[in-house]
Amino acid sequence: MRGRADVRSPAVRAAVVKTFGGPEALELVEVPVPGVGAGQVRIRVEAAAVNPVDLATRAGLMVTAGLMAPREVTGIGWDVAGRVDAVGEGVGGFAVGDPVIGLRDRLDVSLATYAEFVVLDAGAVAPAPTGCSAVEAATLPLNGLTAQQSLDLLGLAPGATLLVTGAAGAVGGFAVELAAQRGLRVVATAAAEDEEFVRAAGARWFVPRSADVAEGVRAVVPSGVDGALDAALLGVRALGAVRNRGAFVSVRDGVAPLPLRGITVKQAWVAADGAALAELSSLAGRGLLSLRVADVLPLEHAARAHERAAAGGLRGRLVLTP
Known part of the structure; x- marks a missing residue:
């Protein structure tokens, strides 16, 4: 360890799950300050966003799906914004006190980002966006990287047409902005009241989610779009909007449609990537990505946050602060 910010109590607070269940399964416990190893960074957490995957993990759905093994204690939370508290051997580019963001992409851990401190591999950490609060910055890592990596999977060239479903959501909103910056022509689906937002984000065409997606998209792109990023998890209902031998990416396992008509169908599995996250952070700091x-x-109040997230209807992310 190269540095330590200050002297503190040996125990810190964290929200964890010991028995899967509803929001009440979240327990606030005291745990030792996590140690930092070679190639790692310890972050004093200032903000942690609440995401749907957190709710699924708390409920035990990740174990049921075979994505993680059962364990006695499960840490919750993927997104983090805060300041570097300590750095391990071999870590360059970060110093104690630096404002950073990061993504915890491993499910099988006992301490995650719903905590006062979290340890991440240095390769999962990036400088925080300038001019943004920690609360705002915490909404970027998981959803921004999911949108970016999904667009990379589609591999569309500038000028191509792209359908983004759920375009007013966390992943969909970033996807529209990033796609427009790549020179893609975006058809966005969302609730009617979100049309102004998604058009401002860069969508050329808008189809209300109450419409038949395939018919609505083909009304503006008759031959079908070159690719679709399915953030709303519409599956086969969105596939009809894609041209023959086009591309389709789903952001959740189990809802991707079969590759009909020669369409290439892929599943986006997000992975922490500090370099890519630094690019997204720079865009956010320049006002080119909307942090909601x-x-x-x-x-x-993590349990209350999970209750509100499950109820839906939110625009932007709920954020926890230690």
Whole structure:
């Protein structure tokens, strides 16, 4: 360890799950300050966003799906924004006190980002976006990287047409902005009241989600779009909007359609990537990515945050602050 920010109590608070279940399964516990190893960075957490995958993990769905093994204690939370508290041997580019963001992409851990401190591999960490609060910055890593890596999977050239379903959501909103910056012509689906937002994000065409997706898209792109990024998990309902031998990416396992008509269908599995996250952070710092916060709650209200997230209807992410 190259440095330590200050002297502290040997125990810190974290929200974890010991028995899977509803929001009440989240327990606020005291744990030792996590040690930092070679190639790692310890972050004093200032904000952690609440994502659907957190709710699924808490409920035990990740174990049921075979994505993680059962364990006695499960840490919750993927996104983090805060300041570097310590760096391990061999880590360059980060110093104690630096504002950073990061992504915890391993499910099988006992301590995640719903905590006062978290340790991440240095390759999962990036400088925080300039001019943004930690609360705003915490909404970027998981959803921004998912959108970016999904677009990379599609591999569309500038000028190609792209359908983004759920374009007003966290992943969909970033996808529209990033796609427009890549020179793609975007057809966006969302609720009617979100049309102004998705058009401002860069969508050329808008199809209300109440419409038949394939018919609505083909009304503006008759031959079908070159690719689709299915953030709303419409599956086969969105496939009809894609041209023969086009491309389709789903952001959740189990809802991707069969590759009919020669369409290439892929599943996006997000992976932490500090270099890519630094690019996204730079875009956000320049106002080119919208960081949307629905509300801020203290860490001890994590269960309440899960209840609100499950109820839906939010625009932006709920964020926990220790």
